[in-house]
Amino acid sequence: MTSTEQRSGTVAGGVGESPTRPDGVVKVRGEFAYSSDLWREDMLWGATLRTPHPYARIRSIDISEALKLPGVKAVLTHEDVPGENIYGLEHPDQPVLAAEVVRYQGEPVAIVAADHPETARRAAARIDIDYEVLEPVVDSEAAMAPDATVLHPDHGSNVVRHVPIQHGDPDSATADVVVTGEYEVGMQDQAFLGPESGLAVPAEDGGIDLYVATQWLHVDQKQVAVALGMPVDKIRLHLAGVGGAFGAREDLSMQVHACMLAQYTGKPVKIVYGREESFFGHVHRHPARLRYEHGATKDGKLVYVKTRMVLDGGAYASTTAAVAGNAATLGVGPYVVPNVRIDCYGVYTNNPPCGAMRGFGAVQACFGYESQMDKLAAALGMDPVELRVRNAIDEGAVMPTGQVVDSPAPAARLLELVRDRPLPAERAAEADLRDLPGGVSNTTHGEGVRRGVGYAIGIKNVGFSEGFDDYSTARVRLLAVDGEPLVSVHTAAAEVGQGLVTLQAQIARTELGVAQVSVEQADTSVGSAGSSSASRQSYVTGGAVREACRQVRDAVLDLAAQRLDVARAGLELSGGKIASAEHGVLVELGELLGSTSIERIVEWRHRPTHPLDPVTGQGNAHVQYALAAHRAVVDVDVDLGLIKVVELACAQDVGKAINPDAVLGQIHGGTAQGLGLAIMEEIQVSGGVVRNPSFTDYLIPTILDMPPMAVDVLELADPHAPYGLRGVGEPPTISSTPAVVAAIRAATGRALTRIPVRPEHITSTD
C-alpha cells in the first residue's frame, strides 16, 4: 500500500457515516440566507416584462409611461444589453431581452428597477409593446415537416439534434412475438420551492458581485460576462442559499437582468420571481412522443428494439441536444438487446423551452421501454419481473452504443429485491378514509376500489457524457488553530439541498483524520466544480476533494519526516497524530503544523468519455451507469379514476453510500417526483400558452399523496469511481413513474399510454 492509498480515518463523521448537515442548525432556526432573503440598505427591486405571445414580431417598444412612475430607477430593453444579446448552455441562441421576435410565451422583453417590488411590477405593466402576432409552431412532429416555419433560421431547420443508433442488424432480425406501442410524456416542472432569485451588487472596481441560487456558478459567470461585455473576472458569483434545483437552475434566469440593472443604476438590485413567474422563468422536462417496437423469442429473449423518439425542446435549445443523447443511448433500458435501431429527435417549437430536469432524457425513455416490457410480458404470458430478469444487463453487457458496462450492474438483483419484499397488507374492510382513493373527499368507502402492483427498472448515466471535459476543482487547506488541526475545503460546487456540504467535510475527515472541517461558501474565486446535476457531484467534486486531501496528507508526512528527521516511509496520519508502526505516535498534528498551513488545489477529472459516431451512434459516451428499480402498489377507484399509491419499494445500487441518510433522502425525494409525473404533474400547454402556472393548478405530491417507502440500498463498488461510489440523485426518479403506471394498469386493465395518467384515462370518459 502506498501512502496515498492509506486512510487517515478514525475520526467520527467520515465517509460512510451520516453526520448532521453543517447548515442544518441555521436552516431549522430560519436563519439560513436563501437567495430570496438577501437584503441591502439601499437596494432596488427588479421586475421583468414577459411577452404574452408564443410567437410574435416586435414592432416597437415604448417605455415612456413606465419611466414616469415615481420610484422607478431604470427601464431597460434589448438596446441596453451592453455585450452580446445572446446566451445558452450548449448553443447560444437565446436573447437576454427579446429584440425582433419572441418565441415563447413568457420570454423576457424588458426589465425595470424600482424602490419597491410592486412599483417595479406596475412599471413593467406600463411598457407598451406593439406586436405582430405570428402563427406559432406548437406540434413537435409538425415542426419537423419540410414546410414548417423555421424558428431559428441560422440553424437551418427545427431539428436541434437527431441521434441515430444502429446496433446489430435490426432490419433483418425476426422475432416470435412482436409488440408495438406509442407513448406520450407530458411536460413536467421541477417545481423547486425556492423561486429564482438573487442580488447583484456593483463593486468599486466596476465589476459586479452576484449572489444567486444556481447549479453551476462558473457557467453562469461566463454567460453573464458575455452579455455584459465584461471580462470574466469582473463578474464574481457567490452561491446564495438554494431552495432546491432539480435541473431548473442550469439555465440563466434573472442573472443577467439583475446585473444590467445594477450596473445601470449603480445600486444593488434584487430580483425574486413569484411562483407564476417561476413557471416561465426556467426550462421544463421535455414532453416526448415515443414509438417502440419490441421483438422477442417465445421464451422471452429480446431479439430487437426499434424506437423513434421526439422530444419537444421548445423555443430555445438549452440542453436539448444532450437530453436527446441520453434518451437515445439509454433508449432500450438496462436490457441486453442484440439488434437495435434508435432515432431520437430534439426539436424547436414555440412551446416553453425545455432542458434539464432530474433524469434528463432517461425518464421519458424509461416510460416507453418499461411500458413495452409489460406489454411484451402480457403477450408472452410471462411474469413481468421474470421477463425483465431474463434480459437484464449485468457487468460485461454491451449497450446499444457498443459501450461495455465495466462495473457492477445488478439489474436482476434489484428487480428481485423489490419483488421479494412482503406486500403491504390488504386494504382493511373498514379502511380509514385517508387510506382510500379520494381521501377525505369521501368519494368511496372501498366500493369500486381495486388494487394493482407494478414493477419497473431504469438506467441513468452519471456525469457529463459524450466527450465533455467534466472536471471539478477543490482547494484544501490544513492549518492549526490554537494547536488544534482544522481543514478548510473550498469548492465552487453548488449545495442545492442534496447534502454536498456534508459530504465534502466527510471526505476531508476520512482522508486527513481531522475532526474539524469547515466547508467554505461556494464562489468563483476558486476554479469550476462543474454543475450540480447529472448525479455527478459526489463523484467529481468528491473526487477532487479526496485528491486534494491526499496531496495535503502527503505534504504533511513530508513535513513530519523532515522536521522529526525520520524516514518518510511508514509514516501515517491518523486521528490527528503522526505515527509509524516502528515509533508509535511521533507528534500531534497541531503541534507539527504550528503556524504552517498546507494548501493544495486540485483539478480532478473522471476518465474521459467519447462522442457518439454521428451515423451509427456507437461510442463509449458514458462514464458510469446507475440503476434503480421500483415496485408500486396502488388502489384505484375505477369508477372515478382516483388513485391512492399504497406503497413504493425501491432498490438501488449506489456503489458506496458516502452518507447513507442522504442517499435515502435522494431515493425518497426522487421517487416522489416520479410519482408526481405518473399521476399528477403536467404543465398544460395549448397553442403555446401555459394554462396552469400556479401551485393551485400544477399539483405536486403532498404528504398525503406519498405512501410509505421501503428501500434497499446495494453497495457494489465501481472500481473506477472514488470510494466505489455511484451517482444517486436521478435513478429513483426514473423507475418510479413506470412502476406506478404499471400498477394502475394492473388494477384497471387500461392501456394507459400517456403520463400523467388522468382520471378520465381510467374511466374512459375522455
Place this chain on the structure above:
Amino acid sequence: MRVNVTVNGKQRTADDVWPGESLLYVLRERLGLAGSKNACEQGECGSCTVYLDGVPACSCLVAAGQAEGGDVRTVEGLADGDRLDSVQQSFLDTGAVQCGFCTPGLLVAAHDLIERNPAPSDPQIREALAGNLCRCTGYEKIMDAVRLAVERKQATT
C-alpha cells in the same frame, strides 16, 4: 400605513406599509425576519406558515393590516435561545432537512400538531402537514422527524 404587531414576544412597528402588503412581506422585508418563506403567495405551499394569535396561518394570505395588534410567532421564535425546540432538533436528527425551504413552515405546522395532539397517529400527522409542500424529501424523513419529536416529548412529560 403603520402596522403594530407582537412578533416572537417583542412589540414591533412597521411604517409606510402599502395596503396590499401581506403579513409575510412585512415580516420578511420590513422587520428583517426572513425565516418564513415565500414559495407561492397563494396559500398552496405552507412555506410561510406562522402562528397568528396562537393559530397557524399562511402569512402570505394575511393582509398586513389584518395582523394589526396581533401576536405572531415565526420559526425564529421556536427555539429557546441556543436550545432548539424538540421539533427543530428532530428535523435535524432525522435528516428531514434538505434544501430546507419548506422547513420553517413545516416546523410551525408540526409544532402546532404536537401541541394540540401529543400522540398523533401517522394518518393524523399526514393530515396535519398536508398543506405544506416539500419537493426534496418525499416526506419520508419528515414523518420520521415528527414521530421522533412526539416520542421525545412523551419521554420528557
